[in-house]
Amino acid sequence: MNEQNPVTTGRTATWAMEQLVRALAEKGIAAGNPPVRLATPDEVPAADLPAVPESYAILRAADEIVVVSNDEIGVRCGVLELADRVAAGQDLAGTTPFAEQPAVPVRGVVRSFSSVDEDTSWFHDKQFWTEYLTWLAASRFNRFHLALGMQYNYGADRRGATDNYLCFAYPFLFEVDGYDVQAEGVGADEQKRNLDTLRFIAAESKRRGLKFQLGLWNHAYDYGRDSVHRYPITGIGPDTHAEYCKAGIAKLLTECPDIDGLTFRVHYEGGIPDHQHEIFWRAVFEGANSVGRPLEIDMHAKGVDQALLDAVDLPNLSPVLSAKYWAEHVGLPYHQASIRAKETAKPIPAGHEMKGITEFSRRFTRYGYGDFLREDRSVDLMFRVWPGTQKLLAWGDPAIAAGYGRLSTFGGSRGVDVCEPLYFKGRHGSGEVGMRDPYVREDLKLPGNREWTKYRYGYLLWGRLLYNPDAEPETWRRHLRSTYGEAAAHVENALSPLSRILPLVTVVHGVGGSNNGYWPEVYLNLPISSRVESPHYKGDTDPPANWGGVSPFDPTTFYGIDEYVAALAGRKLSAKYTPLEVASWIERLVADGQEALVRAQATADQSDPQVRRMLIDLEILVRLGRFFAGKFRAAVDYSIYRTTEDVSSLESALRHYRPARNAYVEIPAIVDGVYQQDLRFGIEASEHGHWADRVPEIDVDLAALAAELQEASGTEPAAALLAAPVRPSTPGVEHTGPDGFERGKPVTLSLDVVDPDVIGATLHYRHVDQSKPWQQVPMELSGQTLSAAIDGDYTASTYPLMYFFSVRHRAGGQALYPGLAADLSNQPYVVLGSTTVSG
Template sequence: MSRSLSGPTVEWALGRLDSRLQSRGLHRSDGEDGDGPLLRISPAVEVAEDATPHAASGGVEAFDYVPEPDGSITIAAGGAIGAAYGLIGLGDRVSLRGSWEAALDGIGAAGGSPAVPVRGIVRSFSSVDEDLPWFRDHTFWTEYLDWMAESRFNRFHLALGMQYNYGADRHGATDNYLCFAYPFLLEVDGWDVTADGVTPEERDENLQMLRFISAETKRRGMSFQLGLWNHAYDYGRDSRHRYEILGLTPETHGDYSAAALAQLLAECPDIDGLTFRVHYEGGIHDQDHEIFWEKVFAGASGSGRSLEIDMHAKGVDKALLDAAAKPNLRPVLSAKYWAEHQGLPYHQASIRRREEAKPIPPGHEMTGVTEFSRRFTRYGYADFLSEDREAELMFRVWPGTQKLLLWGDPEQAAGYGRLATFGGSQGVDVCEPLFFKGRKGSGVPGGRDPYIAPDLQLGLADWTKYRYTYLVWGRMLFNPDAPADEWRAFLTETYGDHADSVERALSPLSRILPLVTVVHGVGGSNNGYWPEIYTNLPITSGVDPGHYGSDTDSPPVWGTVSPFDPTTFYIINEYAKDLVDGTVGARYTPWEVAQWLEGFVAEAEEHLSALRLVTSQEAQFRRTVIDLEVLSCLGRFFAAKFRSATQYGVYQQCGSGAALRSAVAENVKARDAFATILDRVEGIYQEDLKFGDGASEHGHWALRLPAVERDLQAMKAELDALQAPSDVPAPAHPLRAATSGIRHTPPEAFRRGEDLAISLDSHDATVRGVTLCYRHVNQAEHYQTATMQRSGDSFEAVIPAAHTGSSYPLMYFFDVDLGETRSLHPRFNAALSNQPYHVIFSEDRRP
């Protein structure tokens, strides 16, 4: 059975297809002859209920191409959105291959269905000075939303009110435009509440723009999510608000917010969902927070239409879940994927000990849930992935790691496409590049463009530098097994004959900062840690560590920093001790991390060298090569830092003068690599790139270099002062033996309350023993272990009934004794894009 598909989303996609065809001298035909080559799509699109593999079972976003005998194409889709994806994909193929005939070659295998249900992109309004121009520009939105939809994002999240973290910003708030959004958008019936300095005409213009943005989002087949991240109308702490909110009191705050939200939903019928920061940083104290949110959720429920209520998961408790349980509302919790950063595609095997729950001290009730009793909800999925959960869960990739430099690795993006649905979760919101530019009052009029080189500036089109970043994210979240045609059409259009070199250099270099983030977990907050423009943490104790002391272990130096996943990666000083003692365990070592970083740089170097020889003055080519150079330098910098810190830790453990000399030599390499960045970016980027007012939120590589140099000089001074260096040799770092002979097939499911047998087969004679490490998919828990019993080539252990008698899925991995070394199993692949443990569900898992 089939029927024709039409409507706004299909018409939009046909228009985009026409644009691509015209660039090749082609045009569509409904059967009439015309001038020039013709392309027939007959019928334009149809919905197939049982005819084709993807469209029959993949939902409204799925599509297949069906070549017809007359040379035309039928796009069989599960719905209008899938039809639009098929049309856009057809344009990609024509553009890449140059002709209609070439585009048809093999097209029958080019359909798809979504791997990740929610594929969101998040854009933040962070500064009235830097963001109001794009917010009110219709042309900007037309081009921007076109590309997001073509990239196959299916949700656009406009985030308002993320400028500040109430109660955590020591200087209060100044630039509060659209922060407490209602009075900047509405005159609420029966309430005399205004934003001082905002005229009724300006307020109405803002509302009209919100209507336009939400309607245009829906027209392209994406859902529109409005983020109302702040509900504080007065930030206190002697804040000098540029737009003081007048007419509210603490007693009327909740009632006004509920009424305003109800009216906003009536005025903007294309809002599909709302995102709220419900812990104290959103302006509502943790103590009795459900009283305020009960009113707000009631206002949303009263709209009469189905709405997703996305609660930022940090600090969520049972009281908030109960408050959201109302007619028409679909509660969803959105957790941070890797704290407030972009890490590797897998989810941390464990959280830092700093994130574990603590008792609430007297006087800390305002932050009690978030910072103490449910502290483990701050930077991961916490205890929200029970199979019997009350609310669905999704993830958000925050913008702490990388805000400025180009990113694009199809392999790691595919890893996210496979793992963003971890534990049955719904998907992911990706915070886009340049996120938080101008945040916390740091913005200046006309200052959003990060470039000062006139020929590289982009103005309101700054987002277009990152077209490839968006494309790789969106397409690989949709289909992690997508063919390279999905992105190579764009690369060829943009870089011509140099497309292959750009792809092969950018892919490995894009793995550097996510890996550094995971292993060097010096700060969970994006406010305090920005590895892209790294504020130096010293290796030695002879240099002031600066602001890092608030969110890392003491003393704050490289050797004490916990990885964000301390189960999978070593803390440097722990590794140094085990190395000296001869007891190195299975965790990945900082020496191995350095090898990976150097490997990524080396993999890119051949292609980057070729790009350096190109004399093109095309602006995007130059922007790309500059960023590749910086990423390469950062890879060499961090590799040398890991090596230097490791050798310094060995010196501290055994007094080896050789280890200290090695530490100094590696630190010199780190300094030299960092200094090279300055040569690459001189006159290119702003001298103070502002994403906030904190020490790590703004700056430039030139401003960071002196601290790198001070740490090096302190280490040299320590070496010079070593009057009687020990002749103890620095121990050799172990090489992991290959474990290719190990095989394990996870059970399909487990029965709650029954023993679960786990077996592992090994044909590797070096395997001496295996330990099973397991826990529930609950980050509030620690791992339990069981020694596996050997029987021939097999090892067996049991996860006991007491542990399987739970509503949580199980996760586990193996610690393998190889005699001279130990190894984790499963191990990372070469792109670090897989999951280094197994997850299994119970037979009772909800459908």
């Protein structure tokens, strides 16, 4: 090892070698048998390493193994790969050369301090941090984001705030010279303890090669709305707010030198009204800039405008916008082809200046990448995967994780932060001391702040497949074998398809963009029947607030239910995926998962607590899949009945809904005495509770449908309506896209027809800008080629293009191209950049 080279002798490289030595010792192998040497490419020219940060190669030279990289993170990846192989029982003497490079530059995990009652224990637990951060590093994450103040939305939380510990962080950490700002009840000793802990977390993150990102998601010192704060902030007012925060951020960065970057929620929910927000934020940014070291300033993209981008333009600051990937949920890996109509821009009404930019003029930035992906942009963009879909149950699908690895750099984006399991547990003052662990059954509990260890496999898949979406399955199967023994393959084969269900449901059933209003995992029932009111969902979905009226989160790729039935009735069915196709996909996923689950139950060592935890969660996921598949089918039938008055369709709705309901009702019995009766992720109706709580509303909905059937007067079955064209088994075309387009010049796109049943196609295209609508142009057939052009006026833009095709077949069916693959992990459209070099 070259002692003069910081790449091979720095703290991350040293730490990684310590992990390898420990792994060898645990197997009774002396370190240095064979010796492992760290080197840079200039020391080992034969390495032929690509000039991509965090790449590494493993070489054999004489009797030693050489880990080669240009940087410490690459060294860490290579050395920990060797340590993982040792832990799995492999002999390093048999190591053959290999190399890897990262697909995604930013691969982050977010953990939120949401509850003084449930989170204080892990926050101050050094043993927890040692084990947890080590697993993140071994999983190849390169960023850790500790979020403070994210659990409340200033000006949006109907009941104000109670548990405000660390929300307005500065007075919980230190005194700021020249100000007498206090968090009541927090003395100097507690401040020092908090600051020391923050320093420790930052330093231990950096030691493991994780950039440390501190999220200061709230800058409100008083939440208003008659909030009764547990730790009232005193000594501050409107006249001193900005200057205090400017001084506070400078002191924080000075006291904690291992902070690499800061994340801010810069719209009104972070405590600063939208109107003239740039004045406050300029002061904060100047405070950060004054420390004199390079810092990443991550601005949550919702509501960002040019005034904020101008305010952050300071010499030591590198701004980046972080957009939501699929609203506040976990969806499929691709980025929604379009946002819901509800998210389009709107004029700012008088009196709504506090949230005018976020909720009105730039509303389209709320739940996606908005208009931030211009090729000439001056600020980078990354994504954040929010925790609305699944917070509690085990998750693990290599296909979906690899899809995120391929698509998190969409449009030249930098990567992704993933909100971890149990996110927001205890939010909105709902926490209780000792209740962070959701288990109540003694043999399943994970005491000592180790509840995160249940999800090791999920962290591993996210991290390793974001780094390399083409990683060998052995990458994760080593862990499965060590955890589940003979049942490892069956657990993998069950968990993979079952983990795909809720992200699919989220994408298609876009009933609420907010994570505190929509939780598919413990689903608060939205009725099918038009006779049942649903006040809970009315605020975040278009009327009517029932299943038929819900828009998908991607209404370009998927039909809503009433929309689908209207298209059937009008004989205007397009190539979009239908709710019945979605139901079929879910049923297939359930069948595959159920088959593997039976095998896992037969072979697993059920005396092991982690095995039991996994098998219970798999049982729940099977029932959730059956419930949602049945409900999609029932909702389509009901919509047909409402359109045609065909009573047989209403009968069919009940035939599908009853077994769906019965599947959901099986869940409370499975989890009886296993999980807390009130799983508290907040105080709103769908943020807490239990599966058993949801059953009565399902029964009310069923009863309403049954009552409608009793009252209905029969008509002839709508046979013609039900005979929808069948989607072709293949699109019947092939496409090779151009390498790029020249701005201001037409670009011609063509399809090669390989199926004689293809009779035509339409090109759909738009800029990579979610504020703009899709354009369509019919394609012309010449011989065996379909072609269409995007005109030069449209390409005269600094945005990349995105496009797909709808292909018509002779029998009447249509297909999307490229469409979604069987594993739902690809991108159903093509993105095309310009060949113009940006200035």
